[in-house]
Amino acid sequence: MSTDADTVPAERIRLGVPVRDWRHALTVTGDLLTDAGLTTPQYTAEMIAAVEELGPYIVIAPGIALAHARPSDAVLGTGLSLITLRTPVAFGHDVNDPVSLVIGLCSTDTSSHLSRLRRVAAFLAEPGNVERVLAAGDADAVAASLNTDDRGEPT
Amino acid sequence: MKIVCVCGMGLGSSVIAKMTIESVARDLDLDALVETCDVGSVRSVPADVYVTTRELAPNIPSELQDRTIVLTNFIAKPAIAEALEAWVRSAGDPGRG
Numbered sequence: 001m002s003t004d005a006d007t008v009p010a011e012r013i014r015l016g017v018p019v020r021d022w023r024h025a026l027t028v029t030g031d032l033l034t035d036a037g038l039t040t041p042q043y044t045a046e047m048i049a050a051v052e053e054l055g056p057y058i059v060i061a062p063g064i065a066l067a068h069a070r071p072s073d074a075v076l077g078t079g080l081s082l083i084t085l086r087t088p089v090a091f092g093h094d095v096n097d098p099v100s101l102v103i104g105l106c107s108t109d110t111s112s113h114l115s116r117l118r119r120v121a122a123f124l125a126e127p128g129n130v131e132r133v134l135a136a137g138d139a140d141a142v143a144a145s146l147n148t149d150d151r152g153e154p155t
Numbered sequence: 156m157k158i159v160c161v162c163g164m165g166l167g168s169s170v171i172a173k174m175t176i177e178s179v180a181r182d183l184d185l186d187a188l189v190e191t192c193d194v195g196s197v198r199s200v201p202a203d204v205y206v207t208t209r210e211l212a213p214n215i216p217s218e219l220q221d222r223t224i225v226l227t228n229f230i231a232k233p234a235i236a237e238a239l240e241a242w243v244r245s246a247g248d249p250g251r252g
Contacts, residue, residue, distance in 0.1 A: 053163075
């Protein structure tokens with residue numbers, strides 16, 4: 001059972017998802033937020049539009065994309081989703097493609113997502129963690145490692 | 156020194172950049188204040204150095220280009236530490252304490 005304090009609850013994690021292309025990857029990521037009541041489907045369209053408008057700047061590290069759009073009426077709550085892709089897809093980034101891990105982020109303002117995002121960033125920066133998530137077959141295990149990564153170090 | 160992370164929306168990649176850079180600045184013992192802004196607001200946010208992505212770098216005003224660091228990886232501390240240290244060395248930063 002997840003709580004609001006969980007970084008990413010298991011029900012918003014999908015592993016080894018087959019996707020056709022980057023738009024499909026963002027749609028799966030966005031649908032997890034919508035199904036959880038955190039966004040309307042419009043938010044998914046906004047996440048896709050952001051990449052179409054600004055380019056694949058959301059691919060923030062090799063293989064990792066952080067899908068998001070601005071706070072708006074399409075956002076009903078704050079939270080994260082996470083998917084890993086069965087086969088990596090290109091987002092058009094000339095250095096960090098292809099993408100295997102997509103994190104979805106929605107926030108009702110510019111700060112309520114920060115502590116969760118901080119934990120995700122710290123988790124991904126730790127050597128070996130990205131590989132472990134990509135190889136994982138169990139969403140509960142991934143959620144548990146994301147939610148207990150605090151080591152008491154300032155982040 | 157003041158570092159501003161520039162992102163498309165001001166709440167996603169710039170936040171990750173800010174968190175990583177703050178951690179790197181602590182490791183390097185740099186006296187740095189790190190903020191975020193979206194690409195449309197850059198001119199109204201003065202800084203010693205701007206950090207952004209390759210996609211957004213052309214949108215940084217030309218007068219600020221010489222103090223813009225372009226990163227491709229916002230999570231890996233070693234690459235960011237290297238870029239920050241190189242900039243500090245070339246800028247003769249007074250912020251190192």
